[in-house]
Amino acid sequence: MHSPADKSPALIELKAVSKIYGAGMAEVRALDSVDLSIDDGEFVAIMGPSGSGKSTAMNMLGCLDRPSSGRYLFKGVDVGALSRNQRALLRRHYLGFVFQGFNLLARTSAVENVELPLIYRGIAAAPRRRQAMKALAHVGLAGREHHSPGELSGGQQQRVAIARAIATRPAVLLADEPTGNLDTKTSLEIMELLERLNRDEGLTVIMVTHEAEMAAYAGRIIHFLDGRIDHDATNRDAA
Template sequence: MDASITPETAPQRKALMELRSVSKIYGSGQAEVRALDGVNLTISEGEFVAIMGPSGSGKSTAMNMLGCLDTPSNGSFLFQDVDVGALSRDQRALLRRHFLGFVFQGFNLLARSDALENVELPLIYQGMNASLRRKRAMEALAHVGLKGRERHFPGELSGGQQQRVAVARAIVTAPKVLLADEPTGNLDTKMSVEIMELLKALNRAEGITIIMVTHEAEMASYADRIIQFEDGRIKSDGQTREVA
């Protein structure tokens, strides 16, 4: 690093997503549940963030908010300075389609479609022509180490390979943000490490912002920053070394 650059003078990453005093309330009266309670959170471009917390802590609700799958009861969620809560349902769908990629614990692959067809699916929704989407899907599968497996069906692949297909599907649209919900929850330790190394490489080499929900401290240690939720609020937020 340039000796003239100090932490005070180093360029700051631009804020990509912001939760401003966000609450999410379900029910009313005595049945009211505050899944999120006045949460303030900023995630910058290029960060790798792990979100942790016990069941019912609000981490999944926060992930849904950041994934534009839900809107606040109070407060505001900004994506690149745009108030997502002010968008229509169709506009939020377009935002997800063009800027976000999703990876889930259960892979969510189509059993009767091969790896290539599964990865092509988001590009079909984008209206891309067949030859270009085939090329992009092939490149994405090669990028996650599955060259030569394009015509294998999910049932012919290991759990780790299925999750790699899911990652390829998530990155084939070149998203700004990859949201991973318990991406190693169904994998053994060896495969979990492979997936985490892949996510870390995508973050480092491609600059993709990654937000990951996990209950495993070992997997969270791959992130640069760990946010702990409790009772709908942020309990702690710090760099991985500080949290450790």
């Protein structure tokens, strides 16, 4: 999946990407001609006040939304030119998502939640179960595989969500406020997990957060303001 034969050196490249909602006087430029390049293996934190465009940028990077103008190249492929189904396939094979609200299926065991993306990849039952169990062990949930979300704490639920995201060995893990619903201690544990995945396995992590404490784990911090990149710097404090 991380093919070195890719022509474009950057994993993700935004070129003058704008996203406009509404029309005429009510027009809102959620993204205003943003240029951004993210390489394989980076840990990027996106920060900014609400309405700054950071969530729109996240949806764009996650191929959940299409730019109004400009080009988004993922591994050199122009995402804007892809159909809904093609973008679904791109998410299936290259992206993993972690949300603020966990978004696990209710009344469904942890291991079945983790298996879900593997089902859509068409992996047979036995290897699928093995891969899901491995992913759960990887996030420190060995022994909790058959608990349903209702029986797990917030931090544990977010770990299940992370296991679900990494079970498919994606190229990029996109995390939207992953610690927004968690207390500080649990938040730090989740951040350590993300940092470990980035450092030990070379997983590219892109995370939206409004907490500087969490952003501090990232190797690069991008600040959004009014739909533009206000500030983009390497974080020297990160390990």
